[in-house]
Amino acid sequence: MQQAIDPINHPPVIEAQDVQLYYGNFRAVKDFSLKVQPRMITAIIGPSGCGKSTVLRSFNRMNDFVPSFHLDGSILYHDQNIYAPEVDPVLIRGRIGMVFQKPNPFPKSIYDNVAWGAKINGMRGNMDDLVEEALRKAALWDEVKDILRNSALSLSGGQQQRLCIARALAVRPEIILMDEPASALDPIATLKIEDLMRELSENYTIIIVTHNMQQAARASDMTAFFTMDEDRAGIMVEYDQTSKIFTTPRDQRTEDYITGRYG
Amino acid sequence: MTATFDRQHPDPENLPGRQRAGKVWQGVFSMSLLVGLLALIVLLLNITNQAGGLAAYRNKVEPASLSPLPLEETPVEALVAILKENLSINRIKTLQRDGKLEDRSQTDLAAIVTEQIVKPEVIATYTLFQSLTRGDQIRQEILAQNPDASVVWKWWLTPDFLQRSMSSNADLAGVRTALFGSLYMIAITILVAFPIGLGAAIYLEEYADRRSRINRIIQTNIDNLAGVPSIVYGILGLAIFVRLLSPLTSGALFGSGSDNGRTILSAALTMALLVLPVIIINSQEAIRAVPGSLREAAYGLGATRWQTIWHHVLPYAMPGIMTGNILAISRAIGETAPLIVVGAATFITQDPSGPFSRFTALPIQIYNWTTRPQPEFRNIAAAAILVLLVSLLSLNAVAIFLRSRFGRR
Numbered sequence: 001m002q003q004a005i006d007p008i009n010h011p012p013v014i015e016a017q018d019v020q021l022y023y024g025n026f027r028a029v030k031d032f033s034l035k036v037q038p039r040m041i042t043a044i045i046g047p048s049g050c051g052k053s054t055v056l057r058s059f060n061r062m063n064d065f066v067p068s069f070h071l072d073g074s075i076l077y078h079d080q081n082i083y084a085p086e087v088d089p090v091l092i093r094g095r096i097g098m099v100f101q102k103p104n105p106f107p108k109s110i111y112d113n114v115a116w117g118a119k120i121n122g123m124r125g126n127m128d129d130l131v132e133e134a135l136r137k138a139a140l141w142d143e144v145k146d147i148l149r150n151s152a153l154s155l156s157g158g159q160q161q162r163l164c165i166a167r168a169l170a171v172r173p174e175i176i177l178m179d180e181p182a183s184a185l186d187p188i189a190t191l192k193i194e195d196l197m198r199e200l201s202e203n204y205t206i207i208i209v210t211h212n213m214q215q216a217a218r219a220s221d222m223t224a225f226f227t228m229d230e231d232r233a234g235i236m237v238e239y240d241q242t243s244k245i246f247t248t249p250r251d252q253r254t255e256d257y258i259t260g261r262y263g
Numbered sequence: 264m265t266a267t268f269d270r271q272h273p274d275p276e277n278l279p280g281r282q283r284a285g286k287v288w289q290g291v292f293s294m295s296l297l298v299g300l301l302a303l304i305v306l307l308l309n310i311t312n313q314a315g316g317l318a319a320y321r322n323k324v325e326p327a328s329l330s331p332l333p334l335e336e337t338p339v340e341a342l343v344a345i346l347k348e349n350l351s352i353n354r355i356k357t358l359q360r361d362g363k364l365e366d367r368s369q370t371d372l373a374a375i376v377t378e379q380i381v382k383p384e385v386i387a388t389y390t391l392f393q394s395l396t397r398g399d400q401i402r403q404e405i406l407a408q409n410p411d412a413s414v415v416w417k418w419w420l421t422p423d424f425l426q427r428s429m430s431s432n433a434d435l436a437g438v439r440t441a442l443f444g445s446l447y448m449i450a451i452t453i454l455v456a457f458p459i460g461l462g463a464a465i466y467l468e469e470y471a472d473r474r475s476r477i478n479r480i481i482q483t484n485i486d487n488l489a490g491v492p493s494i495v496y497g498i499l500g501l502a503i504f505v506r507l508l509s510p511l512t513s514g515a516l517f518g519s520g521s522d523n524g525r526t527i528l529s530a531a532l533t534m535a536l537l538v539l540p541v542i543i544i545n546s547q548e549a550i551r552a553v554p555g556s557l558r559e560a561a562y563g564l565g566a567t568r569w570q571t572i573w574h575h576v577l578p579y580a581m582p583g584i585m586t587g588n589i590l591a592i593s594r595a596i597g598e599t600a601p602l603i604v605v606g607a608a609t610f611i612t613q614d615p616s617g618p619f620s621r622f623t624a625l626p627i628q629i630y631n632w633t634t635r636p637q638p639e640f641r642n643i644a645a646a647a648i649l650v651l652l653v654s655l656l657s658l659n660a661v662a663i664f665l666r667s668r669f670g671r672r
Contacts, residue, residue: 062563067474094565104556106575116574117564164560171564 012076013038013175013205014059019073021054021234023066028054031073032236034224036175041197041206043220043242045213047257050226051234052209056177059207060096061089077175094121096175097168102184103160105152105167110144113152113163117171130170138166139196158189165196169204176200178208182215194219213258217246225254310652313645316394318417319405323382324349334373334381339365342372349380378435385433385639386412420646428612429623433639436632438647442654443614444527444607444622445596449658451531451618452538452595457588459535460542464584467543468550469572489540497601500533505605514619525606528618533601538591545587549580585666589659596655599626625651 012035021029029051036042044052054063061082063069074081082092105113114131123130131148135141140162144155152163161181168176178197182190197206197219210216216223223246224239238245238254249255329345330337337345343364347355358364358375367375377383386409389401394416402414427437463485471478509524510516512532553576561571607627615622625647632644 060563062559065558065562067472090565090567093563097565098559098563100556100559100563102556104554104560106557106560107579117566120564120566120570120574167560167564 010038012036013078014207015076016055016058017074017076019058019071019075021051021058021063022068022070022072024068027231027233029226029234029236030229032226034236034239036205036207037222038205039201039203040221041201041208041219042222042224043216044207044209044224044226045211045216045257046226046234047228048211049232049234050228052211052226053179054234055226056179056207056209057098059175059177060093060098062093062098064089094171095173096177097171097173099161099164099168099176099178099181101180103157103164105155105160105163107151107153109149110152110155110163111148114166114170117167121171123172134166134170135163137169137200138162139192139199140166156189158185158192161185161189161193162196165193165200169200173204175205175207178206180209180211182210183212190215213246217242225249225251225257227253227257310645310648312390312392313642314391314420314649315418316391316416316642317389317398317401317414318639318642319386319388319409319412319414320383321386321409321412323384324380325411326377326381329376329380334376335370337369337373339367339369339372342369342376345376345380346372354379374435378432383434385637388417388638388642417642419642420649424643424646425650428614429610429628430612431610433632433637433643436643438625438628438650440611440614441623441625441628441647442650445624445626445651445654447527447615447618447622448531448534448624449592449596451528452534453592455532456535456538456542456591460539460588461546461584463539463543464546464550465572465577468547469568469576485540485543489544492600493537493598494600494604496533496537497604499536500529500601500605504529504532512619514617517619525608525621526619527615527622530602530605530607530622530624531618533605534595534598537598537601538595541591541594542588545591546580546584549583549587550576552583553579582666585662589662589666592662593655593659596658597626597651599630602627603630625654 014036016034046052057063114134115127182193220242223242225237226234229235238251326334424437428440430436504512505524512524512529561575608621608623609631611623629644629647632640
């Protein structure tokens with residue numbers, strides 16, 4: 001396995017150390033280690049079933065809701081192992097937000113969708129300003145500023161997904177995990193999301209799972225390539241700068257995948 | 264390798280046959296619905312048929328021989344005189360137990376005269392259908408056999424029927440006591456069963472570890488309890504609430520109430536037990552139908568489990584929970600067997616005054632009346648069934664209104 005090469009030597013925000021992920025007795029993802037750089041977009045790519053989403057969800061303990069899930073190794077968030085017994089996952093999820101594959105706004109008003117996360121996390125202050133700030137950051141404000149009290153479900157798919165991003169931003173996270181955020185959207189809405197990610201990466205660390213290689217090549221700074229081994233367990237093949245992965249991959253399997261020979 | 268078929272393309276020839284098969288099944292399904300509708304219509308017609316029609320009366324003493332005026336217009340003094348003249352001294356004393364005759368209202372006295380002296384007796388009653396189709400014939404037949412009988416149109420479900428309490432005379436009997444008893448009981452049942460049932464459902468769906476053996480056993484038992492016959496719950500209620508917890512259910516612990524545990528509270532708790540499994544199962548189904556993506560969205564924002572349940576899962580599931588529970592509560596209103604076992608009174612003229620009072624309920628009253636030999640009791644049973652159906656429908660309407668009010672946006 002290749003060790004990640006830091007393009008810029010910042011201390012990593014997230015560092016996975018010898019992590020193995022299990023569902024019951026099945027080892028879903030084999031031993032991997034990687035360091036996520038701050039204020040960059042890190043893409044996780046690979047064929048279906050290689051455990052990309054499982055890896056992503058292990059970064060904010062969303063896998064906890066799968067009863068049989070467990071993890072070996074440690075995932076450090078600013079040098080704190082988030083799987084340590086004294087860590088409350090609720091706090092972790094407040095710092096590491098998540099955007100899901102299918103837009104899943106709450107069946108509430110647009111305003112309430114954005115404000116709810118802040119409210120339940122005990123954030124105080126001018127909620128109207130917070131909602132506007134989050135919607136502006138998500139490039140949705142101009143489209144919804146006059147219909148804030150309308151149901152979020154009345155928005156288009158692309159708008160709903162940007163609302164979900166605004167909702168995550170309103171909690172003021174440091175990291176945003178995105179699980180194939182554009183796979184349910186049309187190409188134009190997809191491009192909007194990618195532009196948005198680029199803007200957000202100035203202030204946030206973004207980790208995105210995608211099975212769209214063009215998306216990874218266009219929108220990310222770092223890329224981790226996962227695939228399956230003969231036991232159907234996920235393994236990390238290569239982790240490097242996106243430009244290197246897509247031009248001069250070091251591993252034959254990476255090259256086969258990005259040139260479309262399999263997967 | 265290419266498989267060889269007799270035909271290489273879909274056969275247009277057999278398409279009409281396939282479509283016909285579909286039409287046949289569609290016909291079968293609509294027939295099932297039609298049978299159900301017909302049964303419902305027949306039921307309603309049958310009950311309405313019993314609830315009104317001609318009735319033949321014979322008076323023991325003709326009112327005309329008592330007073331020159333009709334009883335309704337006879338003054339109080341004359342009525343008192345009639346009573347004193349026709350009734351024994353002991354009977355008068357009994358009547359005066361609650362106050363002097365002279366102090367009673369004219370209507371009251373007229374009713375007493377009718378009940379005690381005139382004593383109208385129902386000889387025969389006829390259904391609405393009979394009365395409408397061959398009314399004249401019936402009149403002639405009756406008058407031929409009983410020249411002194413009077414034949415009148417009688418609609419058994421009257422405002423008076425709703426306001427009067429139980430009586431051994433069908434003409435003077437009403438459902439007020441039973442209606443209050445039923446409403447009181449169902450209110451307590453809802454208050455007890457709804458929170459407990461919803462709480463248990465939330466625990467089983469959101470907190471319990473599905474893999475643990477104990478939780479699986481509990482779940483299976485709840486599913487099975489929903490099918491246990493209601494009489495069994497009645498016996499359980501008798502043993503636990505009426506007997507064992509008698510100090511509590513009779514109100515003795517609170518210094519008031521009746522002398523035994525056969526109270527509204529016992530009946531309501533028994534009914535709550537009866538509907539609890541159904542409420543739990545229905546609520547579980549509704550909670551399970553909440554999309555996982557909604558939960559993930561909440562957790563992903565750093566919500567705790569309880570915040571997720573309270574703000575998203577329950578509001579989303581509430582319309583479904585309400586629908587299921589309305590049906591469960593409706594069942595409890597019409598349930599008779601457990602009430603008989605728990606000891607609902609069959610003859611009671613006092614309205615329930617609180618959870619610790621003796622009571623009767625509509626189904627008990629209907630059951631009791633249908634078992635009487637006199638024909639007119641069948642008519643008031645039909646009228647009581649109409650009352651039961653209407654109160655059931657209005658409770659459902661309230662619940663449906665609430666459901667749409669609290670429905671999702």
